[in-house]
Amino acid sequence: MLKKSNFFFVLIFLASFASYGQSVFFPNTERELSNDSLEYFQVRTDTLLNSKQVISFLVIPKTSSNKFHFEISYNKPDLMTTSSFGEINNAAAALNGSYFDMDSIAGVCYLEVNDSVINRTRTPKLKWAKPDSIINGVVVITKENRVLVMKARSEKFYEASKAEKAVLVSGPLLLYGGQKTPLADMKFVTNRHPRTFLCTTENDILFIAVDGRSSQADGMNLIEAQDFLISFGCEEAINLDGGGSTTLWIKGEGVINNTSDLTGERPVSNAILIMKNEK
Secondary structure, three states: OEEEOOOOEEEEEOOOOOOOOOEEEEEOOOOOOOOOOEEEEEEEEOOHHHOOEEEEEEEEEHHHHHOEEEEEEEOOOOOEEHHHHHHHOOOOEEEEOOOEEOOOOEEOOOEEEOOEEEEOOOOOOOOOOOOOOOOOEEEEEEOOOOEEEEEOOOHHHHHHOOOEEEEEEEOOEEEEOOEEOOOOOOHHHHOOEOEEEEEEOOOEEEEEEEOOOOOOOOOEOHHHHHHHHHHOOOOEEEEEOOHHHOOEEEOOOEEOOOOOOOOOOOEEOEEEEEEEOOO
16 A cells, blocks of 8 residues: 655755755654555655756655565566556556666666676667766665665676675765765766656655656756755665656556656666565
8 A cells, every 4th residue: 555645754944955045855753654555745846956846755664674575677678667567566666777778678787686687787888888987876675675775886796695686786876874975077967857766764765756858847967966865864875767767656646757758658677666565
């Protein structure tokens, strides 16, 4: 069961938000979640970052591991929409994953599931490959169902390690240990686009979809994103594939953000799923 929340996060207007003088979101640490529920909500504002923003959140308490678990789903060699990944796997929710080749429909970042290598990171000089300054982070799902956002290690390390249920390289890594990480000076970083983030706070894991490329939403650049994410307690945060790929799907609700491609929801290479545990 998932439910729309009007109280999980409160919108607090502060005198300053970094250098922007804007709104900041903070978690309400006093809330209590009902059994088998996840909180989701959407914020629309024309003041945050001096721009129009539509931001969708899904919140997974770290204490809910007895009710939910995480998986990374793929459909090699074909692409599939994030909503299809969710529906076919009977997931509670799905968030689009990492980068892929739109010509040969292959993932271009390292993906390992259940100790099997699905994709390797593409050599930077090849088409659709991402530079090392971008794909420097990783989402790890441990066999104890912990979700970790970390600095990426070598493929050999993950192949040799048996501690991970799934490993997905992406990036850039935005926050680590509660601190901003260095970002490359490039348009991918400094231009505003739709964005997909996964972040962890002290108590929660957040799936976040930022709309963009429309008259209703400007999107964010990654420097703005760092300030935004750290403002409500994110300690580790990673940027996933964005642009037309940005999609947050919830069972019973469908896609809750506004995807930016004119043709509708974009097929992607993989997705991060929230699965309800079988009783």
